[in-house]
Amino acid sequence: MDGQLKVRRKILIVEDEPINRKMLENIVKDNYDTIFAVDGVATIEMLREYSDEISLVLLDLMMPDMDGYEVLEFMKADKILKQIPVIVCTSEKDAEITCFKLGAVDFIAKPFSHPMVMRARIDRAIELREGRGLINATQNDSLTGLLSHDFFMEYSHFRDVHYKTSGMDAIVFNINRFHLINELQGRRAGDDVLIKIAESVKQIAKEKGGIAGRGGADEFLLYIPSGSDPEEMLKEIGSGLEYILNNSRVYLRMGIYKNVDMDITVEHRFDKARVACNSIRGNYNIQMAAYDDTMHKKEALDLRLVNDMEAGIKNRQFKIFYQPKYAIQGERDSLYSAEALVRWEHPELGLLRPDSFIPLFEDNGLIHKLDHYVWDEVSKQVGEWIVKYDIKIPVSVNVSRVDIGVPNLEEEIFTVVQNNWISPGMLNLEITESAYTENSDQIITVLKALRERGFAIEMDDFGTGYSSLNMITSIPLDILKLDMQFVKNIHEGNKDMKMVELMLDVARFLKVKVVAEGVETKEQYDLLKNAGCDVIQGFYFSMPCPPEEFEKLIEKENEELNAEVQEALNNG
Structure with missing residues (x-):
């Protein structure tokens, strides 16, 4: 023995027929670990959870709720998931060209035959992927395990398309003066706070049937069905943080855009929640703000001022x-100096x-x-x-x-x-x-x-x-x-x-x-x-x-x- 452990790569088998699922498992089990999904929705869940572990997907096309074509489209649209090789396994022989256009690397027709040939094609697909130097997927934030910003937005959009609900809330959490935690108590303490908040946000998303993500730095994102109590969420997220920081207070703030407008992009919905969150930045007496008509008017005014600035300088x-x-x-008392203060004489x-x-x-x-x-x-x-x-x-x-x-x-x-x-x-x-x-x-x-x-x-x-x-x-x-x-x-x-x-x-x-x-x-x-x-x-x-x-x-x-x-x- 050379003292080294052999790494067993993981294959996701997507197949709703139990017999075909077992046949595929028997073909690859000697060399690979396997996980399973029986429909497209479960496939996306598996990809999200095990994205940094999955080396290849064996994908059936004909499935309930969400078929293999939609899975291929979803993976192709994501900059990380599109790097995972997919071999399509189907009896639909006419679908070969379409599957290749959607990003599949190989096509195996049912009924399955020549298991050794199939395993060789699987081995070759994985080798080619790794040989091209494709890195581990990074849709999950490395510190907290939450969805990264871009994948969170894509997955939230995917949820809207496939799960029709009566209303959704876009929520942004932040920490007032988070940089001071790093400065005064050390970066390790700051990371511990972020990890603890992430665990709570992830649990809320699981309980409410929503999605959790990290927007960057000390910002956290939640996309959940409407109707939850904001104060209860803040209480749950803040619980235990003082213990991490030796009884120092952590001041969370939350901006919420309730019952979002489905006609605007997911990114824009969270921009509105962020506007609400920023409206109480530095205010330690108020922890929550909801996006409303007043903020909408301010947002419109801010947009106008940004657009008018160039003309303001020019004129x-x-x-x-x-x-x-x-x-x-x-x-x-003698005149010593002065401070310059700017005013804007806007024409309207x-x-x-x-x-x-x-x-x-x-x-x-x-x-x-x-x-x-x-x-x-x-x-x-x-x-x-x-x-x-x-x-x-x-x-x-x-x-x-x-x-x-x-x-x-x-x-x-x-x-x-x-x-x-x-x-x-x-x-x-x-x-x-x-x-x-x-x-x-x-x-x-x-x-x-x-x-x-x-x-x-x-x-x-x-x-x-x-x-x-x-x-x-x-x-x-x-x-x-x-x-x-x-x-x-x-x-x-x-x-x-x-x-x-x-x-x-x-x-x-x-x-x-x-x-x-x-x-x-x-x-x-x-x-x-x-x-x-x-x-x-x-x-x-x-x-x-x-x-x-x-x-x-x-x-x-x-x-x-x-x-x-x-x-x-x-x-x-």
Whole structure:
């Protein structure tokens, strides 16, 4: 013995006549393991369950419910199943050409004769398949065992065709801030959570007579007959997750499209369920949302905004507003810089705030075009102010997580400022803290390259993205922006103020400036100034304003500077 185990390949025999089924089993049993199906529907079930094990299918054509032709068509349409060789076994001699067109590799006529010849043809079909290097089928997700996204969609469509039901629900499950589980508890813990959720989703699908799949990352899909209790499903899926994470809470969210429209594609049905699921993203008080008319109208509006964006940029409908930032640690509060905020003056929909289109463009990958437009518009404006007022006011612009993945980003932004005859130091680049936590290595590399070009880097929304202190120390930074959520509730000695003081200490340790946003009251101003905050922005000084209004603030700053100079000369 050579010490190696011989692998026995598996053959699926599809035959509704018991005698023929037994004859085929006797022909191959010495060399192959066998599994059986008696009709087309059961065949698809077997292919789904054993797809990575089946080496060949012996297929009868004439079967109840779903015949062999339909099985061949289904397999041919699937990019994985079509790789499994099929030998058709039938008395229908005229069907040979049709079967070959549908993907069969061989054709054996009934009644069966010459068993040795049949086994040789089976051996040869399997050898040819393996010799061509066809890989194991991957319609099942390797981690969870659930159907992969593409096969889930195909199988759901197949279900609609062959199983007529009164109504179906499309359901999408997701996990709020799943990346934090991987970061804080390790990828193994994250995988354990996904596997546990998959087991529950699979069990629900089995109980309800539906289909379960994995959409990718932390997204799970369910296609089940209408009428199930969503809260019960959430409870069942969430059961036991805290135990995996040592009593840490896992926040599931579910979007459901009830009683789906059968006239639209399966993919579109789950898009609607996904819209519902995303509508509660980040909301830890609501776990379930159903797709409704309001979401339908928003979906239609979103589609229109996406389609109108190119024209909006071309026709300069996007307007830049500037919110001033004031340095507050000197003898007087001085205009220090500004933040660029974009508004959309839509010709038919009126003035649109950024929260109505920025997240949409981020999700659709269009935000880079808008960001580039803003970089260019701001650079032009800064250049004009330098010439007109002989004053340098740096302006902060957004760099989204989508921008970070753009090749040669540092060259692109550097070219923008060069073309507008300003230095990189006049354009501060804001990146949200949550973006750092998602792909810190790539972002650090890009930001280092940008700093080498002379750009200042701001971390926006500091304190909301669950960054580790270790990560903060490795990120190239010049400015930290305290999120307004920390500022709005500060009072002398309260917990919010203590938290702000702690973050100011971190900034001092890192030797970076701090900007507090959302400052609205004199009390907030005094507390921040006494705590050593460098710069503030908010309604206390000014709302975001168009360029012509911002120029009045520049003129006022110049007047105060000139007065200071004159006073110094008089005192000299």
